[in-house]
Amino acid sequence: MADVHLSEVSRRNPDGSWALSEFTLSIADGEIMVLTGPSGSGKTTTLRVVAGLEEPTSGTISVAGEVVNGISIHARDVALVTQEHTLYPHLTVEENLRFALELRRTPAAEVHRRVDAEARVLKLGRMLKRLPHTLSAGHRQTAALGRATTRAPRVFLLDEPLHALDAAERTRVRSELMVFLKGMGVTTLYVTNDQIEAMMMGDRVAVLADGGVRQVGPPQELLDQPLDRFVAGFFGTxxxxxxxxxxxxxxxxxxxxxxxxxxxxxxxxxxxxxxxxxxxxxxxxxxxxxxxxxxxxxxxxxxxxxxxxxxxxxxxxxxxxxxxxxxxxxxxxxxxxxxxxxxxxxxxxxxxxxxxxxTPPPARPSGTAVPDPSGVTPFPHRPISHREPAEERSPCTTAPPSPGAARPSVTFRRRRRREGGASGGSERWTVGRCRRSGG
CATH class of the missing domain: 2.40.50.100 (RNA polymerase II/Efflux pump adaptor protein, barrel-sandwich hybrid domain)
Structure with a gap:
């Protein structure tokens, strides 16, 4: 098991916008930290930089006291469950559950025990021999969740793992998943926009906005003592x-x-x-x-x-x-x-x-905080729009050829497609790949 620390982590998108802006958060060993916030607040990006799928522009990420910036995904020993049903399509559900364990050369008896236990908890027994494409979206999501929990990593990263389940199944799996995670004591970052889910699952909840943390604390504290109007209006149903x-x-x-x-x-x-x-x-x-x-x-x-x-x-x-x-x-x-x-x-x-x-805060320059006589301090948030502007980019990044130099040529390869079946129908020419040569 491991604690996780993100210190002033920023992540800049290719278009110059900021997905994360000086993001700082600490998750204790064995804690379930729920990340919630509106779309575009940086929840999924946070999971991806911890997993190693994206590298931060600045800042440090540490797991169990070790800085993992630049370390490969596999070496971090974290399990990520996304909304895209992360399963190998050519393997059965059982083979997906076994895969990570067999890759680590886990003894066969232990593999069988873990897979059987997860199949019982997630009610996957009748689906173990089926391929992912034969399952419903909800069952694929459940299988993906089982694939992550079977391997018992140091850190779980769960990105709305229950979003594809119907209401009854979501309620059942949510309760069982909470008992499972707390029983294992695995450090967990859990992303959800479901307020009930956040209240149930989280030891603490972090409310995100514009790539930063607005407030973090136990769920009841966020309900009773919101730091600002945004948190007060967003958190709670x-x-x-x-x-x-x-x-x-x-x-x-x-x-x-x-x-x-x-x-x-x-x-x-x-x-x-x-x-x-x-x-x-x-x-x-x-x-x-x-x-x-x-x-x-x-x-x-x-x-x-x-x-x-x-x-x-x-x-x-x-x-x-x-x-x-x-x-x-x-x-x-x-x-x-x-x-x-x-x-x-x-x-x-x-x-x-x-x-x-x-009290409504008086007018002030963006990014500055002022004392508030009500005891509720306005969040000193610096809007992304007040950061340095992105560098101007030309639509074409290729430098123009110097005088006398050979001009590059562009060759289009056409691809013919017949519509209407093998017999009859019409033919339509479409542009295929573009190849640049010379220059």
Whole structure:
């Protein structure tokens, strides 16, 4: 087993953009670290540079205390499972599971034991003699996962390994995979956009954006103590909603004013908010902190909101009711089947003990951080667009020939293809390969 450290790792794409930007992250020995973030945030690139499929432009990567920059993929002893079902197409499922073990000259009895154990966990018993192309996408993904786990590497790199499974199979495999990984104690980097998966699988979760880490910590910490508005809005299902609120203090009581309604702040005006009295803050509200007032008749009257239902979503185990206060749309969790129809008046209870507030940061140059009186420090993120621009590139990288030099010639080889079967049909000439000669 091994710990993994990425220190100020940057990866520049051929077009000059940055896939990773001074990326720093440490994963402890045996820890399951979940990477999540929007598309293009650098999740898959992180796995690829750790695996050795891509080399970082700068920075260092170490596994078990050894810097692995420039070391071959095989020497790193990591297992990568991608979304592309990494199986040898000419080998059966069983042969795919056995391949890495036999390559290491593992004793036959041990090979049989490991393959049999993985086949039972992943329910691949009836598919062991089949070729990958005869399997469904979900079964191919399961087999690829089994191929990685059978070899017991130092580090697992799992890139959305369950994305191709149907809902029931995903739930089953997710639970069994979590037990398996925690039981083996293998250091794991796990990429997913499924928030439930991230909460279940991760000892810690790293939220990525624009090739950098916005926040890393235990899942519950990210829910309860997000460092900035991006993390608050991205992590958690359903996502946090935001509303502008005016901080007021009257006769020793503190209030949030939302449009023409007020919410009582339970304790005396908190210290960080005193500087923002009579000013506007951004209030973050998790949907599960809002509920149906009909089900909570004892809830304080000064911790309720009145609105009109915009629309609602049925999720089976619950209903989500969306409504607007002022200019901000909020979301409340109602018991299943109890959501009022769109256009109906609704009264919502608010758990004011669990509201997150922050202040809109003042205008400042990009890439700089300023103190925030709310206690929520804006992330000192330097947008990729503020990095040095990519070098200008000519569409043609071949230098023009000097005067008198022989000009290169380009030869096109045509390829004829008959359409419509062996007999009949039409012929169409298509351009084949291009060969440059001379010069």
């Amino acid at each position: 359903p996502g946090m909603r935001f509303a502008d609120a005016l901080v007021e203090e009257q006769s020793g009581l503190a209030w949030y004013r939302l449009a023409d309604q007020r919410l009582r702040i339970p304790a005396a005006l908190p210290g960080p908010l005193r500087a923002w009295r009579d000013r506007t803050v951004v209030l973050g509200v998790r949907p599960w902190r809002l509920g149906d007032a009909r089900a909570e008749p004892e809830h304080p009257a000064d911790a309720r909101l009145h609105a009109v239902v915009d629309h609602f979503e049925r999720h089976g185990h619950e209903d989500l009711v969306l409504f607007t206060v002022g200019e901000d749309q909020l979301c409340a969790r109602f018991p299943s089947g109890s959501a009022p129809p769109a256009g109906s008046p609704v009264e919502v209870t608010v758990d004011t003990n669990h509201l997150t507030s922050s």
